[in-house]
Each structure stands twice: as C-alpha cells, then as structure tokens.
Amino acid sequence: MDRAAIIGVGMTKIEKSKVRDTFADMAWEAVNKALADAGMTIDDIDNVVTTSSDFWDGRTISCMAVGDASGAAHKNVTCVEGDGTYGAFYGMTRSLSGSYKTTLVTGHSKGSQSISSLITNSAFDPIYERSLGMDMVTACAMQARSYMHRTKTTPEQMALVSVKNHGNAMKNPLAQLPMNITVNDVLKSEMIADPLHKLDCSPVSDGCAAVIIAHESVATKFKQKPVWIKGVSFCADSFFFGDRDLSRVKSLTEAAKKAYAMAGIKDPKKEIDVAEIYDAFSYQELMWLEEMGLADDATAGKLLEKGDFNIEGRLPVNASGGLLSGHPVIAAGLYSMAAVVKQIRGDAGGFQVKKAKTGLVQGLNGLGGQSHCVWILDQEK
Amino acid sequence: MSDQFQGIAPMVYQSKINVPYSWWAGDTATRFFVALRDEKKITATKCGTCGKVFLPPRKACPLCFTANVEWVNVSDEGTVLTFSVARRQLAAIPHDRKIPVIWGLIKLDGADTAILHYLDEVKPEDVIIGMRVKAVFSETRKGTIRDISHFKPVK
Numbered sequence: 001m002d003r004a005a006i007i008g009v010g011m012t013k014i015e016k017s018k019v020r021d022t023f024a025d026m027a028w029e030a031v032n033k034a035l036a037d038a039g040m041t042i043d044d045i046d047n048v049v050t051t052s053s054d055f056w057d058g059r060t061i062s063c064m065a066v067g068d069a070s071g072a073a074h075k076n077v078t079c080v081e082g083d084g085t086y087g088a089f090y091g092m093t094r095s096l097s098g099s100y101k102t103t104l105v106t107g108h109s110k111g112s113q114s115i116s117s118l119i120t121n122s123a124f125d126p127i128y129e130r131s132l133g134m135d136m137v138t139a140c141a142m143q144a145r146s147y148m149h150r151t152k153t154t155p156e157q158m159a160l161v162s163v164k165n166h167g168n169a170m171k172n173p174l175a176q177l178p179m180n181i182t183v184n185d186v187l188k189s190e191m192i193a194d195p196l197h198k199l200d201c202s203p204v205s206d207g208c209a210a211v212i213i214a215h216e217s218v219a220t221k222f223k224q225k226p227v228w229i230k231g232v233s234f235c236a237d238s239f240f241f242g243d244r245d246l247s248r249v250k251s252l253t254e255a256a257k258k259a260y261a262m263a264g265i266k267d268p269k270k271e272i273d274v275a276e277i278y279d280a281f282s283y284q285e286l287m288w289l290e291e292m293g294l295a296d297d298a299t300a301g302k303l304l305e306k307g308d309f310n311i312e313g314r315l316p317v318n319a320s321g322g323l324l325s326g327h328p329v330i331a332a333g334l335y336s337m338a339a340v341v342k343q344i345r346g347d348a349g350g351f352q353v354k355k356a357k358t359g360l361v362q363g364l365n366g367l368g369g370q371s372h373c374v375w376i377l378d379q380e381k
Numbered sequence: 382m383s384d385q386f387q388g389i390a391p392m393v394y395q396s397k398i399n400v401p402y403s404w405w406a407g408d409t410a411t412r413f414f415v416a417l418r419d420e421k422k423i424t425a426t427k428c429g430t431c432g433k434v435f436l437p438p439r440k441a442c443p444l445c446f447t448a449n450v451e452w453v454n455v456s457d458e459g460t461v462l463t464f465s466v467a468r469r470q471l472a473a474i475p476h477d478r479k480i481p482v483i484w485g486l487i488k489l490d491g492a493d494t495a496i497l498h499y500l501d502e503v504k505p506e507d508v509i510i511g512m513r514v515k516a517v518f519s520e521t522r523k524g525t526i527r528d529i530s531h532f533k534p535v536k
Contacts, residue, residue: 019391058398121473126404128437128526129497133474134484138465142486146463149510194466194505238443242436242486242495246463 003381004095005219005226007102008038008212009338014176014326017112018206023057024069026108026208031070034104034210039223042071045212046100051080051087051107053330055119070106070210083107083278084209084334085234085363085373091213092229101215107331111204123367125240136280136367137201139241141193143368144283146247148195150298153286155195157301159186161282162199162324164304168311169321171350174335176205176326186282200282207328209335216381227341230358230378231263236371244370249291252362252372256292259360263376268293268360272376274343274353275315275360276336279322284369285309288362289317292374316353319343333363337375344379409440412452414524421518423457423529425492426450436492457516458535459489466505481505487514487532501531 010033012018012026021029027050035041048070050063059065063079070077080087084107091105120136147153160183169175186199219226235255237244244250256268265271272294279285286300294315295303303309309317318324320339323332340359342348348356361375406414409426416422427434428442429449436455441448464485467474474482483500485508500508501517514532522528 019393020386055398058396115472117472124497125437126402127406127410131475131525131527132484132497132499133471133478133482134465134497135471135473137471138467138473138484141465142463142484145465145510149463191468193468193471240437240494241497242488243443246486 002096003216003228004092004213005216005228006211006337006341006377007214007219007222007224007226008034008040009210009341010034010037011174011209011335011338012207013174014205014207014328014335016176016203016205018110019112021206023066023108023110026206027066027069027106030106030208030210031104034212037224038212040212044102044222045071045075045104046102047075047094048072048077049080049087049091049094049103049105050077051082051084051105051330051334052109053081055122056109056111056114056329058114066106066108070104076100082330082365083363083373084331085337085361085375086365088211088213088334088337089232089234089373092232095213095215101218103213104210105213105334106208106210107334108208109328109330110206111327111329112206116204120367129241137196138193139367140281140284141196143246144195144281147283147287150247151290151301152298153283153301155187156183157286157304158195158200158282159183159197160304161279161285162186164310165279165318165322165324168319168351169325172321172325175321177203178321178325196281202280202323202327205326205328207326207331207335209331209338211334211337211341225345227344228378228381229375231259231261231265231376232374233258233262234371234373241367246368249287249369249372252288252291252369252374253293255372255374259374259376263378265376269315271358272315272360273358274319274340274356275317275362276320276322276339277317277360277362278332278336278364278369279318279324280327282324285317285322288369292360292362311351311353319348319351319353321351333361333373336363337361340377344377407440409438413438414528417528418522418524423455423489423516424452425455427453433493434491435494436489436496453491455492456490459487459492459514461500461508461510461512461514462486462488462495463510464500464508483508485514485532498526498529499531500533502533
C-alpha cells in the first residue's frame with residue numbers, strides 16, 4: 001500500500017470563549033499556521049476536508065462556513081461530521097487515492113456559543129431516550145460508575161488523571177486550563193453527576209486545528225519533517241446506549257488491534273512511546289488505556305499512581321495537558337494528533353518527552369465513546 | 382483583531398436554533414408504545430437467528446442483520462446495571478424533574494439489552510449496581526417512553 005505522512009500542523013490557542021473570533025477567523029488562523037509549519041502555500045493544497053457538527057455550530061452544512069477561510073475556493077472540499085480524527089482519516093484516504101497528493105484537514109468548535117447539555121442531549125434517540133433529559137455528562141457518569149464497579153478504580157485515581165493533565169498543561173502555551181491542583185481539590189470540586197466532580201470533567205472550549213496530510217511522493221518535497229502514518233483504524237459500537245456493556249469498550253479494543261496490526265506493532269506497551277488520548281472525563285484516560293492494551297485490565301489507576309503516565313514516565317499520556325485542559329469538541333482529536341506529531345518531530349517544547357519515535361492518537365465520537373479512531377504515527381517510514 | 386476595536390465590547394448576536402420537528406416513530410415503536418399505553422405491557426423483539434431479545438424493540442436484529450424477529454413480552458421488573466445522579470440542574474433535565482435526578486440503565490427480566498429510565502422512590506445513596514427495580518406506570522399515558530413514570534426498588 002502507498003504511504004501517507006502528516007507534514008504540517010497548526011492550532012489556535014484553546015480558550016474558554018473566543019468571543020472575538022468567528023468560525024472562519026479561527027480556521028484562517030489554524031490553516032495559515034499549518035501552511036507555515038509545512039512550508040507550503042495554499043496553492044500547494046490539492047483538496048480540503050473540514051470537520052464540524054451542525055448542532056454545535058447552530059447551522060446546517062456547518063462545514064461549508066469555514067471553506068473560504070480554509071482556502072477551499074475552486075478546490076474539491078468535503079465535510080466530515082464528528083471528531084477531527086475522522087476528518088483526518090478521510091483526508092488520508094484522499095491523499096492515498098491517486099486523485100490528490102495533499103489534503104488540508106481542519107476541525108473547529110465553539111462550545112462557548114451554545115449550551116452543551118442541550119446539544120449532547122440531542123445525541124440520544126428521540127423516540128425512546130431523549131425526553132428523559134440525559135446529556136454527555138450524565139451518560140459518562142453512568143459509564144464511569146460501570147467502569148469503577150468492574151475494575152475497582154477509585155475516585156482518587158480518577159482525580160489524579162485531572163491533577164496530572166492540568167499540571168502538564170502548565171507546559172503547553174495552547175492549553176486553556178493549566179492548573180497546579182491536588183487530588184483533594186478535584187474531590188472537593190462541585191459534584192456534577194456522581195461520580196464526576198467538576199474537575200473530573202473537561203471544560204467548555206473554543207478552538208480550531210488543521211493538519212496537512214501528503215502522499216509519500218510529495219511528503220518530503222516541502223520543508224517540514226514528515227511524520228508517517230503507520231496504522232489507523234476506526235470502529236463503532238451499537239447505537240442504543242443500553243445495547244452496550246458500558247464497563248467495556250469493544251469498539252476501541254477492536255480499532256486499536258487493527259491499527260497495531262497495520263503498523264506491525266506486537267507489544268503496544270513496549271512499542272508506543274507517547275500517547276494523546278481522549279480524556280473528556282478523568283476516568284476515560286484510564287479506561288481507554290486498558291481497552292487499547294496499553295495497561296493490563298483494571299491496572300491503569302495503579303500504574304498512574306506509580307507515575308507510569310507522567311511526562312517522565314514509561315508511557316507519557318496527554319503530555320500536552322489533554323482535553324481535561326481544553327476540549328474544543330470537534331477539533332479535539334486534531335489537537336491530540338498535532339501534539340503527537342510535535343512530539344515525534346521533537347518540537348513539543350516544554351512538554352517534549354524523552355523518547356518519541358512512535359506515538360498513538362485516539363479520537364472518538366458519540367456518548368461515552370460510541371466509536372473510536374486510533375492512529376499510530378512514526379518517525380520512520 | 383485590528384486596533385480600532387480596542388476597548389470596545391465585541392458584538393454578539395443573540396439568537397436560537399429552535400425548529401419544530403416530528404419524528405415518524407415507525408411501526409415497531411408504534412406497536413411498543415400502544416402496548417405500553419393501553420395494556421401497561423413492555424414488549425420487545427426477539428431475533429429468530431441469535432435468540433437475543435432487544436429492548437427498545439428493533440425491526441431487524443442489529444447483530445444478525447436479519448428481519449426475522451418476533452414480538453415477546455418482557456417483565457416490568459429488572460436489574461440496575463449502572464446509574465447516574467445529576468446534582469446540578471443540567472439544562473437537558475425536564476422541568477418536572479428536580480435534582481437530584483437519578484437515571485438507571487435497567488435490564489428487564491427477559492430482555493438481553495437495557496433501557497434508560499428514571500429511578501425514584503429511593504435516595505441516591507441507596508442505589509447500587511445490581512439492585513432490583515420495578516416499573517411504575519404513569520396514570521395518564523400518551524404513548525411515549527414517559528408512560529413509564531420511573532422504576533422503584535422491589536421491596
């Protein structure tokens with residue numbers, strides 16, 4: 001199979017409210033930063049994939065609203081609804097298709113402009129579930145309780161994820177919530193939906209991220225060091241909430257297995273050097289690590305306490321501060337992807353980890369991670 | 382942002398997206414809600430291939446991709462698989478529900494999948510995974526999921 005690489009990344013700072021930026025303003029900034037990072041001009045871009053969500057954006061065909069600012073005029077531009085990692089997946093397939101060599105992928109979100117509880121309530125089935133009034137937080141609280149019950153993970157261990165990630169964010173100038181906090185601070189923060197305290201939850205955020213994906217034939221033509229896509233897969237679980245075993249994430253295990261196989265990874269615990277994963281809630285980091293085989297079942301909390309997932313640890317996880325430190329919903333996976341790209345290039349600055357040859361990125365979509373997208377990126381082709 | 386806007390509050394356009402919408406429930410959901418409304422019966426579909434009983438009912442088995450399904454009755458009693466307690470009056474919570482609101486994922490006896498609903502007549506701190514609960518039907522039933530008022534602990 002032909003190969004593809006990520007040859008440029010650009011991101012706005014993640015903020016609580018970018019009241020002075022429209023969606024297009026944010027896209028303009030992220031796209032120009034990605035082009036500068038790659039050493040490209042907009043004329044070097046063959047096609048554009050934008051990622052957004054109509055409900056979050058308060059309009060239909062939300063992707064098109066950022067097309068102009070993304071330099072898509074007279075180009076083939078298409079849209080993906082969901083997390084940015086899914087937009088990147090489509091972008092990669094376009095770069096590999098033979099029709100295009102370079103694809104610009106963007107993802108944008110402004111959580112500040114709506115009411116997240118009402119937006120995420122709309123993800124539930126309108127006939128059987130929606131009128132009960134659950135939302136992302138209360139859905140994930142169910143998943144957290146289910147996971148804790150099965151694995152005996154403690155509230156203190158979950159809180160420690162928040163402490164670690166907010167602490168890491170102190171070294172990331174793009175993060176929204178760099179904070180020096182303690183486990184006790186998390187446990188004493190407002191209980192929003194048991195067992196999730198306010199500091200177990202990611203904040204409402206605004207931001208836009210862009211990545212440029214190139215076919216191998218042009219991946220070294222521009223100034224930036226290419227970061228190679230070695231494996232990628234996504235997999236979805238059942239639609240109805242009650243069809244899933246909420247204490248497990250079969251779709252993630254499956255996606256990770258396929259991505260590892262494609263990348264030739266036999267022992268992910270040893271071969272993955274750095275990971276950015278979807279920590280919308282504290283428990284998710286631990287749960288996703290176990291389901292991807294990066295920690296043995298029911299051990300991630302203990303490994304976290306040992307320091308395994310710290311920046312200096314065995315497997316640094318969310319060294320950028322993760323999504324607990326800033327969560328522009330649709331753009332989130334592209335931020336994670338850009339963070340791993342920077343690690344592999346040695347450009348991560350204050351949150352650079354020692355060894356970063358092979359990195360893992362995870363994006364997700366849906367209530368409590370209904371579908372998952374796993375990427376293996378590498379320094380070497 | 383250019384300098385001319387320095388010190389001036391940004392303009393924010395206040396609006397809303399609020400579009401009336403009617404979902405055709407489909408013949409499967411219609412049959413389910415009629416049985417709930419008129420007979421206080423909870424019905425589900427059983428796959429003729431894998432034998433699994435799905436609730437909410439499905440026209441086709443989501444696992445076997447076959448329309449070979451039959452209707453069965455399931456119990457109004459079941460087990461709490463997991464639950465959630467809202468302590469903040471989140472915007473999605475209906476106006477007739479005040480915090481703390483408890484939702485359970487409930488597997489009714491005879492079903493292989495679980496449904497979401499309220500847990501009530503119980504304190505949040507007394508709810509546990511594995512708890513046995515029973516449906517309480519609403520007095521006025523209109524053919525919606527809220528024809529079940531909530532689930533309460535089985536004494």
